Amino acid sequence: xxxxxxxxxxxxxxxxxxxxxxxxxxxxxxxxxxxxxxxxxxxxxxxxxxxxxxxxxxxxxxxxxxxxxxxxxxxxxxxxxxxxxxxxxxxxxxxxxxxxxxxxxxxxxxxxxxxxxxxxxxxxxxxxxxxxxxxxxxxxxxxxxxxxxxxxxxxxxxxxxxxxxxxxxxxxxxxxxxxxxxxxxxxxxxxxxxxxxxxxxxxxxxxxxxxxxxxxxxxxxxxxxxxxxxxx
Numbered sequence: 001x002x003x004x005x006x007x008x009x010x011x012x013x014x015x016x017x018x019x020x021x022x023x024x025x026x027x028x029x030x031x032x033x034x035x036x037x038x039x040x041x042x043x044x045x046x047x048x049x050x051x052x053x054x055x056x057x058x059x060x061x062x063x064x065x066x067x068x069x070x071x072x073x074x075x076x077x078x079x080x081x082x083x084x085x086x087x088x089x090x091x092x093x094x095x096x097x098x099x100x101x102x103x104x105x106x107x108x109x110x111x112x113x114x115x116x117x118x119x120x121x122x123x124x125x126x127x128x129x130x131x132x133x134x135x136x137x138x139x140x141x142x143x144x145x146x147x148x149x150x151x152x153x154x155x156x157x158x159x160x161x162x163x164x165x166x167x168x169x170x171x172x173x174x175x176x177x178x179x180x181x182x183x184x185x186x187x188x189x190x191x192x193x194x195x196x197x198x199x200x201x202x203x204x205x206x207x208x209x210x211x212x213x214x215x216x217x218x219x220x221x222x223x224x225x226x227x228x229x230x231x232x
Contacts, residue, residue: 005033014046023059051097060104131160138220
């Protein structure tokens, strides 16, 4: 792949590692590389483990890109929304191995994959958009509503509450928490379990279960693009 995203295939499992600076920032180059890695995983018919660097899954969008201007910020948000939509409908199981902090778009990625493993430690997970002066976009609101526990949807989206890994399990950002040294072993153990699924049934059930949500997400991405002047 690229220096930003590494792809390793072993025993029917594709491990995709994001590696972009100390915040693991997400920009157009990272999203392009992630989409290429997902293309390869589909070709390889592999269960996916998506992870970051030690201590950081992702701190969200690249602030350098976001600060260039409204149009540039909007274009990056649109690209990010399309990636999370792809993850939500991905034809093979996707495991998020959250290697530390997951903030803003990093947390939205966790809300879009099939199973999420976090690690113990003083890590922060959540949606800080409102705290840093960003009005939450339509797609983000629905991604959060789809996966967060109802009591935590309001606390997270509107109050920008940030969670510990254990709190993130209760809220719905994670499914389980393990010791840091066990993260990839647990992810691989789960991936081997998922490999035993009937992939056609997995894909079709995922699409059936999420049909209304995916249609809503498409509408929201369109609405965000219109309000940000990106449609057409």
